[in-house]
Amino acid sequence: MFVLREFCRACAYALSAIAFVVILGCSRRDPHVLTFAGSAVGKEGDAIRLQLDRFGKIHPDIRVEVQPTPDAANHRHQLYLQWLNARAADPDVLQLDVVWTPEFAAAGWILDLDRFHPQLEDFFPATLTANHWNGALYALPWFVDAGMLYWRADVIARPPADVDDLRRLAADGMRDHGIPFGFVWQGARYEGLVTVFLEQLGAFGGEILDDRGRVVVDSDRAVDALTQMRDWIYTDGIVPASVLTWQEEQVRLAFQNGQAVFMRNWPYAYSLLQDAAQSRVAGRFRVAPIPAAKGGSPTAALGGSALAINANSGDSAAAYALIEYLLEPSQLLERARLVGEYPPRPTMYATGGLGDALQIDPAEARRIIEDAVPRPVTPVYSELSQILQIALHRALTRQQEPRAALQDAAAGMRKLLERFELDAAPR
Amino acid sequence: MRRVTEITGGRQMQRTEARLGWAMALPALSVIALVAIGPILWAIWESLHLHDLRMPWLGRRFIGAQNYIEAFSDSRFWDAIGHTVVFAAASVTIELVVGLALAMAVDSMTRGRGVVRTAMLLPWAVPTVVVGLVWRFMFETPGGLVNTILVRAGVTAPPIWFADPVAAWVPVILADVWKTAPFVAILLLAGLQVIDTSLYEAAQIDGASSWQQFTRITLPLLRPALLVALIFRTVDAFRVFDVIYVMTGGGPGTATEPIALYTFSALLENLRFGFGSALSVIIFTVTFVLALVAIRLMGRRALLEPMS
Numbered sequence: 001m002f003v004l005r006e007f008c009r010a011c012a013y014a015l016s017a018i019a020f021v022v023i024l025g026c027s028r029r030d031p032h033v034l035t036f037a038g039s040a041v042g043k044e045g046d047a048i049r050l051q052l053d054r055f056g057k058i059h060p061d062i063r064v065e066v067q068p069t070p071d072a073a074n075h076r077h078q079l080y081l082q083w084l085n086a087r088a089a090d091p092d093v094l095q096l097d098v099v100w101t102p103e104f105a106a107a108g109w110i111l112d113l114d115r116f117h118p119q120l121e122d123f124f125p126a127t128l129t130a131n132h133w134n135g136a137l138y139a140l141p142w143f144v145d146a147g148m149l150y151w152r153a154d155v156i157a158r159p160p161a162d163v164d165d166l167r168r169l170a171a172d173g174m175r176d177h178g179i180p181f182g183f184v185w186q187g188a189r190y191e192g193l194v195t196v197f198l199e200q201l202g203a204f205g206g207e208i209l210d211d212r213g214r215v216v217v218d219s220d221r222a223v224d225a226l227t228q229m230r231d232w233i234y235t236d237g238i239v240p241a242s243v244l245t246w247q248e249e250q251v252r253l254a255f256q257n258g259q260a261v262f263m264r265n266w267p268y269a270y271s272l273l274q275d276a277a278q279s280r281v282a283g284r285f286r287v288a289p290i291p292a293a294k295g296g297s298p299t300a301a302l303g304g305s306a307l308a309i310n311a312n313s314g315d316s317a318a319a320y321a322l323i324e325y326l327l328e329p330s331q332l333l334e335r336a337r338l339v340g341e342y343p344p345r346p347t348m349y350a351t352g353g354l355g356d357a358l359q360i361d362p363a364e365a366r367r368i369i370e371d372a373v374p375r376p377v378t379p380v381y382s383e384l385s386q387i388l389q390i391a392l393h394r395a396l397t398r399q400q401e402p403r404a405a406l407q408d409a410a411a412g413m414r415k416l417l418e419r420f421e422l423d424a425a426p427r
Numbered sequence: 428m429r430r431v432t433e434i435t436g437g438r439q440m441q442r443t444e445a446r447l448g449w450a451m452a453l454p455a456l457s458v459i460a461l462v463a464i465g466p467i468l469w470a471i472w473e474s475l476h477l478h479d480l481r482m483p484w485l486g487r488r489f490i491g492a493q494n495y496i497e498a499f500s501d502s503r504f505w506d507a508i509g510h511t512v513v514f515a516a517a518s519v520t521i522e523l524v525v526g527l528a529l530a531m532a533v534d535s536m537t538r539g540r541g542v543v544r545t546a547m548l549l550p551w552a553v554p555t556v557v558v559g560l561v562w563r564f565m566f567e568t569p570g571g572l573v574n575t576i577l578v579r580a581g582v583t584a585p586p587i588w589f590a591d592p593v594a595a596w597v598p599v600i601l602a603d604v605w606k607t608a609p610f611v612a613i614l615l616l617a618g619l620q621v622i623d624t625s626l627y628e629a630a631q632i633d634g635a636s637s638w639q640q641f642t643r644i645t646l647p648l649l650r651p652a653l654l655v656a657l658i659f660r661t662v663d664a665f666r667v668f669d670v671i672y673v674m675t676g677g678g679p680g681t682a683t684e685p686i687a688l689y690t691f692s693a694l695l696e697n698l699r700f701g702f703g704s705a706l707s708v709i710i711f712t713v714t715f716v717l718a719l720v721a722i723r724l725m726g727r728r729a730l731l732e733p734m735s
Contacts, residue, residue, distance in 0.1 A: 074696065078695065078696075078698075081480055081481065081698060085480055085483070103481055106482075106484070107481060107482070107483050107484070108483065108484075188678075189676065189677075189678040189679065189680065190676075240569075241568075241587040241590055242568040242569055242587055242590070244587065244589075244590035244679065245567070245568065245587065245589045245590055379481065379482070380481070380482075382481075382696075382697065383697050386692070386696070386697070390680050390681055391680075393678055393679050393680045394679070394680035394681075394682075396590075396679075397590050397591065397592060397679035397680060397682075399592050399679070399680050399682060400680075420479075420482050420485065421485070
């Protein structure tokens with residue numbers, strides 16, 4: 001009896017100690033601390049800390065803290081979902097990949113920004129489209145990415161006029177200059193492959209979802225686009241089959257080592273390729289829009305980041321002030337210089353500063369970004385993309401014919417939209 | 428009267444002790460309930476719901492067996508089951524053969540057996556993710572070690588390993604065999620060492636060839652150890668995740684995607700908690716049945732006492 005009572009008392013002490021620690025951990029934070037979640041490592045981390053500190057000096061009543069998040073997009077996405085699902089008040093401001101905005105908006109996790117009456121005149125239109133859901137704006141573009149065709153100016157005289165020209169020039173370059181690969185792009189089974197396909201799809205005049213949100217990825221034009229991608233590898237021999245395992249960096253390394261006539265990549269590669277210390281093609285390449293086929297138009301996949309406000313933020317006005325500050329042209333220019341990211345404001349491309357910051361001809365960059373199209377604007381984008389990645393990779397590794405693969409993908413996408421009751425949703 | 432009190436007192440004492448015993452065991456029992464039984468029941472309950480973290484507007488509806496119906500009518504699910512079976516069959520077979528060869532080689536050594544045995548276990552001690560990365564690196568194209576060697580040896584078009592639905596299995600299975608064959612070898616070595624050497628001497632006197640000695644003495648007497656290795660490896664292979672996640676990610680397409688990877692993708696990438704839980708429950712059930720079969724087999728006396 002006695003021992004039992006002692007034991008119970010010990011347990012009670014232990015429990016109250018645990019409860020105390022839990023209560024301490026839950027105490028409310030100071031309402032004037034804002035938290036920012038996004039890329040906070042390397043150059044990006046330096047740039048954001050610099051700008052947040054400066055914002056804190058202008059607004060002495062607000063202190064901004066960085067909430068570190070993983071750098072890999074899918075890991076960050078997963079973490080955001082856990083926080084937002086738990087209705088956490090932190091972070092107040094979130095850096096979103098452009099394809100996440102509709103998902104978070106549809107779930108009610110981020111604030112509709114129209115209430116703050118944002119100035120929207122000076123943004124590339126496509127970047128705003130990508131951040132809309134149900135007719136309202138949920139995030140403001142922070143920087144843009146667009147797919148570009150890098151070409152070897154020392155091997156060919158001009159950029160290709162259309163897809164047939166590209167095939168010819170690639171083959172000529174390989175033959176006449178002994179370059180092993182004609183064209184390299186991101187072909188591994190991941191998001192990058194979808195962006196490459198989206199560009200070829202646009203080049204042939206096709207779409208993944210039409211303007212009413214219906215799945216049209218099994219159209220003849222889509223089949224033509226995918227068939228061409230496959231034939232580049234196995235029939236024309238201008239694309240090495242190895243690209244089917246490559247992501248951005250392997251592609252860049254091949255081009256950087258002088259092994260390819262053409263490369264499809266994001267703007268980040270530009271300054272790295274110009275660095276003569278590591279690049280064999282420094283000063284010997286240029287960029288151009290990705291060429292179109294008959295019936296289509298040059299298309300660049302739109303990437304980049306946007307800034308949004310947590311719907312449970314304790315101080316949304318301060319959060320919006322922070323977003324406005326980060327989007328000021330002077331801050332964007334600084335970010336371009338420090339990190340090499342492209343601002344979403346077209347007028348900045350007309351001024352001299354940006355060219356120096358990015359080491360690229362701003363007019364050339366602007367022309368490419370203006371061709372950029374968003375990936376499907378839907379809350380289920382990630383799953384949609386996964387379905388497409390599998391189908392594309394099956395066709396490109398010759399496990400399925402392009403038409404059959406795209407039909408499977410379309411069926412899967414329709415089922416997905418139906419499951420989430422988005423098949424009839426207004427867009 | 429006095430005796431009665433003593434007896435009841437004794438009983439009371441016993442009851443108190445029993446109660447104390449339960450109280451002492453309670454923390455351990457509640458931990459087991461909390462971390463093992465609770466989550467399993469929760470997963471089963473969850474698998475009967477439509478619960479998608481990304482679609483809070485759909486709520487968390489009870490949908491009965493709908494998730495299971497979806498799984499069983501999903502070709503990717505059956506493909507994944509097929510890939511798991513192929514992987515398990517191929518890797519376990521090769522591991523048993525290689526493990527047996529290694530065990531017999533070490534068993535026949537007269538000196539330095541201890542050192543070799545320890546060295547042999549090293550691959551097994553390397554984390555699977557590291558093993559996967561190293562093997563992927565060797566099979567990378569172009570420029571990977573394997574294809575460089577193949578080209579030097581005169582192969583004109585070596586495979587693009589991870590872009591070929593069949594060839595992609597080669598590095599995956601090799602990595603798994605490299606890592607786990609030593610484990611099998613150690614298990615079998617223990618089995619070999621308890622075989623009485625006089626049996627071989629007698630066989631030799633009777634004029635049995637080495638092959639006859641192997642099939643008539645070694646294999647039958649090694650049966651229990653072989654069975655243990657087979658069961659351990661099969662259950663493990665059925666749950667394969669990390670080595671494939673790191674090496675192929677299930678690709679090309681979904682050509683090397685095992686069931687555990689499909690579950691991971693549904694549950695943690697697409698955050699479909701209901702459907703993902705249904706897949707987990709299916710894996711759990713199959714592994715559980717395999718384990719039950721294993722326990723039954725291993726519990727038999729025939730297993731403990733080698734056949735004559």
